[in-house]
Amino acid sequence: MANLRSPARRSRLPALGVGVLLVVGALAGATAYTSNQTAQTQQTLAQTLEAQLEATGYAKVKSSTYQRGLLSSTQTMNVTLGKGTEDVALIVVNHIQHGPFPGFQAVGNAIVDTEVRFADPALQSRVEKAFGNQKPTIRTVVGLGGGTSTHLDIPAGTLLEEGDVGSSTLSWQAMTGDIENSGLKSSTRLSWPEFKLTSEDGVLTISGMALNGNAVKQNADDPLGVGEQVLTLASATYGGTSGGAQDGLDLKDLKVSSVSTLKDGFYSGGVQYNIGQLGFSGLGSGTQSLKNVQLHLSMGHLSREPLARMVTTLQTLGQQLQDDPDAADLSEAQKKALTDDALALLRAGPVFAIDRLSLTQTGGDIVLTGKAELPGASELDAETAQMLASSPALALGMVKVQAQLKAAEPALRELLGALSPDAAAGVQSLIDMGYLERQGNDLVSTLAFGSGEATINGQALGGGF
Known part of the structure; x- marks a missing residue:
């Protein structure tokens, strides 16, 4: 168990954890690899991994080096995590073993083992202790045809933080995941059995979380694609005090699913929230209990071409702002393009x-x-x-x-x-x-x-x- 002693202030650890997970997810999902077994292939791989980090919007690659060897290569990226206030520095190292028999462990174009660590040695030491000196692993196998298979393992751990106004304990069970990509098709499977936060005010426990999804694109330039994502949660409970009163939350059997389809040039999409049971108390409302709560929303008859152009324009804008945060939000050409495409969507009769x-x-x-x-x-x-x-x-x-x-x-x-x-x-x-x-x-x-x-x-x- 790692012990962090700090002054009385709000912990940054949950935010750091979310940020690191974004980085891990970006790296695990890096899929735009080519199949040519050349030095340029490995350089493209390195550039792709860097682009995936930048795409999160939460991580900025400050510098990147690439060392090419006969049987293996190493890419090292210095990454800043955050949105400009109290940024945290990370070091991301990709150990790339070249094919056709990378590391003599598989048949393929490459094996990429990714290592993520904090640049601050003291912080990194605390994180290692929290994981019981076990290392998270991200391994991606790049097939001969360019498809990828990534396996993710985050070890179980416990983190204790002590301050002047009390202590809190964050504990979690091991998280595992698999991401498959075969060009225009991809799938994701993540499982996190339990996450628990205990503080002076109360206890929050989230159990049985899983994410499963698949997506298909029409071509490499398709910014939309179609597919399905399903998030399930067995339970989430909270019990504590606020202002001397007891507060409580008991949620069971949550399922959030989204689906998108394309037919005759029109997109349809929907999101469904299903809760088996929801109970809560406090906030002056006494105790309330709801069962079989369902919210199903959908949007249909969205013309594909203007929608795809709008998404592409907004993605370009996001990249512009990331490259130069002081740049103007929209150029006149972008404003006109978005207006024209929005009108085309409305004229098509969305529902x-x-x-x-x-x-x-x-x-x-x-x-x-x-x-x-x-x-x-x-x-x-x-x-x-x-x-x-x-x-x-x-x-x-x-x-x-x-x-x-x-x-x-x-x-x-x-x-x-x-x-x-x-x-x-x-x-x-x-x-x-x-x-x-x-x-x-x-x-x-x-x-x-x-x-x-x-x-x-x-x-x-x-x-x-």
């Missing part, structure tokens, strides 16, 4: 949808669905868009919205009662006004908005827009 927002109470389910469209944007031009931007209320006439709330009556009363007794008492008033309709055991409210007018359950809302 935003709340596919499902729901939770389960003792009395049943509460479900909200809805979608928003822009049928009035099909003929939108730059002059009209500029006018609408200065007067957003005028744009409402172009929007079409449909939404429906459907809830088991006991569940709705239970939820509103937990939030406010007055809100629960107002349910009957909404029924009497026709804003909620009984359909069997459910209460239903249907909202429609179009041409600047809104209705609820077919009743016009006074005033319009």
Whole structure:
């Protein structure tokens, strides 16, 4: 166990940990290798590893050297980690063994063993003690065809930090990961069994975290690609005190997934949040418990070509700002390109949808669905868009919205009662006004908005827009 004694101030260790993980992930994901077995191939490999670090936006390569040998090469990068305040210096060393039999351990173009350490010897010593003197490993095998396979191992560890106002202990179990890339296809698998932070105020435990995903690009210049990412979390718990009161959080069975598809020149994408159980206490709210909480959002009918150009322009801008932080945000040409592509996206008729927002109470389910469209944007031009931007209320006439709330009556009363007794008492008033309709055991409210007018359950809302 490593022991860090410091004055009473907020620890930088969590931020440093996140930053180092970004660096590790960038290096592990470096995949743009060529298959020609020449000195230029190895130089390209070194340049790619450097570019992957820069792409994180959190790491800046200050210097890089490359030493080419007969059977192996070494790339050493001095990296600054941070956003300009209290930056931390890292040394990243890539030990590259050349193919076709790199290190006589595999058949391929190269094996890359990556070493990341802090430039400050004292800090590096503390980190090594936290890992029990075991080293994290990142090994990438570059195949003869240019594909890569990377394996990542972060050892378990414990870190104790002591200050004038108390101590905190950060502990974690070993994290493992595999990243595969075969040109236009890639996949990622990461697993982190447990992370625990114990302080004078309370204990936070995150267990059973895993990330799995895959992506496919149409060609090497495709900035978008399609694919799926799934993050799962078995549980997250917190128990502690705040201002003398007990606070608590109990989350179980979290699943966050995102998916993107391409059909007939249009992208569709969505993200889904699913929580098996969510309980919390404190903040003056007493104890609350929600089950089967779901939030599913999607965006569809996004024209591929203007979207891809917008992403490319924004990536170029990000690189410009990284190279010269004092540079102007956008050139006039970039502004015009982004405006033109944004208009093309709107004219194509994108659709935003709340596919499902729901939770389960003792009395049943509460479900909200809805979608928003822009049928009035099909003929939108730059002059009209500029006018609408200065007067957003005028744009409402172009929007079409449909939404429906459907809830088991006991569940709705239970939820509103937990939030406010007055809100629960107002349910009957909404029924009497026709804003909620009984359909069997459910209460239903249907909202429609179009041409600047809104209705609820077919009743016009006074005033319009």
